[in-house]
Amino acid sequence: MNRKSLIVIIGLFVAGIVLAGMILTLKPPVANDEEEHAGSAGQSETFPRGPHHxxxxxxxxxxxxxxxxxxxxxxxxxIYPYQNEKPLPPGQVQADITLHRFGGRSETFRFKPEAxxxxxxAVVEEPHSFDVAxxxxxxxxxxxxxxSQVEGRVQLSPASLKSAGITVETAGPAEIESVLKLPGTIEFDQNRFAHVVPRVGGVVVDARKKLGEAVAQGEVLAVLESRDLADLKSRLATARxxxxxxxxxxxxxxxxxxxxIxxxxxxxxxxxxxAEAEIAVATAKDQLEALGLEADPRKYPGNLARYELRSPLNGTVIEKxxxxxxxVQADATVLVIADLSQVWGNFSVPANDLNRVNVGQKVRVKAPELGLxxxxxxxxxxxxxxxxxRSAPGHVHIDNPEQRWRPGLFVNIEVIEEKAAVPVAVMLEGVQTWHDAEAVFVQVGDQFEVRPLRLGRRDASRAEVLQGLAAGEHYAAANSFVLKAELGKAGAAHEH
Incomplete structure (x- = not known):
């Protein structure tokens, strides 16, 4: 082995010894579950800790x-008790803890031995921010x-609140409307809708109405000349x-x-x-009356082939x-007339919601695109x-005198199930998500503390509070997300 190789080997050996020493001096990671939930997130220890951290x-x-x-x-x-740094049997110690929370609320916990x-x-409700006795x-x-331990709090001056656009509301009684939301579309009222067919073949000699034009019942829409009609009128005259x-x-x-004689x-x-002549006259009359024409020859115009196509109802020409x-053929749809003063709001109710919907129930129809x-x-x-x-169809009638509800428009149908008075409610715009729970920011002075809630019924603007907030407490409503962002920047320590 030459001198250079020996130097390299000695260098690697020394480096290994140094790295081993560094690893042995590092504090091993703690895997105890209680340390995980008792430590301070992102903060150094500022108080003595026991064996369970x-x-x-x-x-x-x-x-x-x-x-x-x-x-x-x-x-x-x-609570783990000790005497002179040695564990005590828990049955030898009696204890209670009183928590004084943000806003003046107090809770007292009694204890019993276990293991x-x-x-x-009782459960220690979030946030774990309180003065402890x-x-x-x-x-x-x-x-x-x-x-004391503090978490989930943000301090903002009145000037900062105003500049952020944060409004403060008071929790209290409200009337909650329980609604079932369904998608829907605006359609023609099928009772005010007509396909116009000539019922006799012919050639158009006058098309009087334009697309989108209003028409009255009985008004002439178009004039045809029909050889078949002339034959029918001649047949009636001959029969007479x-x-x-x-x-x-x-x-x-x-x-x-x-x-x-x-x-x-x-x-x-x-x-x-x-008798045969009478039957022939009656048959010819019926054929003309089936076309909507009178069988009185004195009312025929000079041209026996002339056929006036008339509107069956008041409405608007929507197809031409x-x-x-x-x-045109006798059975061709040459015009479509619709009365748009009333339209349908069509919707479908899933099978699992059918017991929540009934004929006669009140609904709100909303068209967000048009603000209707x-x-x-x-x-x-x-x-x-x-x-x-797997759904059942339904519809509502919507008065449409200004014809702003246009067929084909997508709408939201809100079926109003019930109106209920609740003792405590909050504005939905103030509800944020915190630790996978719904919460609001409660105000005392210039401080806000996040408060998890259990919510019940809700409508478009409010939610019932079942647990977590009392009537009379103040909370951030509009732009409360600013407080959540400030809390995130502060680290939101979870100190146990």
Whole structure:
């Protein structure tokens, strides 16, 4: 082995010894669950800690280690007692803890022995920010301890509140509307909608109405010339002439038969011809009346082929499929007329929500794109559930005198289930998410503290408070997200 190789080997050996020494001097990581939930997030230790990494309170050789334990359970107080740094049986110590929270609320916890600690009798609600008073009794002596821990608080001056646009509201009673929100569309009222067909083939000689033009019931929309119509009118006129002749012949034959001049066979033949003529006239009249025309020849215009196509209702021309000179079929839809003064709001109700919706129920119809809102009543709810959609169709009637609700528009249907008076409610704009829970920022003076809530019923603007906030307490409403951002910048220490 040459001199250079020996130097390299010695250098590597020395470097290994140095690294090993550094590793051995490093403090090993703590994996204890209680340290995980008892430590200070992002802060250095500012108070003595016990073996379970909780706050250690000591007086005259007697000590209590206070831990808020929340691994797999709701947060709970645990107290580990010691005498001269040695664990005490928990049954020999009596203790209680009183918390004085932000805004003047107080809570007292009683303790009982369990395993090697004392356990509190209630859940320690978030935030874990309070002044703590500890009373303990051991060996005939009483011990009192006090300390404070703060988390989830933000301080803002009135000027900062104003510049951030943060408003403060007071929690209190309110009326909550429970609503079921469903998507919907505006459609034509099918009871005020008509497809116009000529019912006779012909050629358009006059198209009087334009697309989008208002029309009145009975107004002429277009004029056709129809060879078939001319044939029908001619057939009726011919049938009438034959009827006149048949009546005259019948009267003459009846008179001759009564006078015993002609045979009965001639009389019966004349009677049969009269009946056939009457049937021919009636058939021709029915054919004309089926086209909406009167069978009175005195009212025919000079042109027997002229056919006036009239509107069946008051409304607006929304489709037009004819031009002058065009040949149209008898069953072709040449115009569509709709009365837009009232429209439908169509929606579908999922099967699992059908027990929440009934005919006659009040709804709000909203079109966010146009800023429109209307109140209506459910007029129809389908009796069948669609095989593919698993929902039942329904609709409401919406008055539309200004024709701002346009068919095809997407809308939100809010079915109003009930109105309920609740003792405490908050504005939804003030509700933020904190530690995976809904919360508001409660104000006392120039300080705000995050307060987790349990919310109940809610409507478009308010939510019922079931737990976490009392009537009369002040909280941030508009722009409360600014406080959440400030809390995030401050680190939001979770000190146990």
């Amino acid at each position: 909780g706050r250690l309170l000591t007086k005259n050789g007697f000590a209590l280690e206070i831990v808020i334990y929340e691994t797999g359970v709701p947060p709970q107080f645990r 090697d600690y004392l356990i509190g009798d 500890v009373n303990a009794r051991f060996g005939g002596n009483a011990y009192q301890f006090a300390y 002439k034959r009827l006149e002749l048949a009546r005259s012949l019948y009267r003459r034959e009846a008179q001759l038969w009564r006078e015993k 002609s045979a009965e066979q001639d009389y019966l033949q004349a009677k049969t011809q009269l 499929h004819l031009v002058v000179g065009e040949s 809102e209307a109140e209506a009543t459910i007029d129809y709810l389908g009796a069948l559930v669609g095989e593919q959609t």
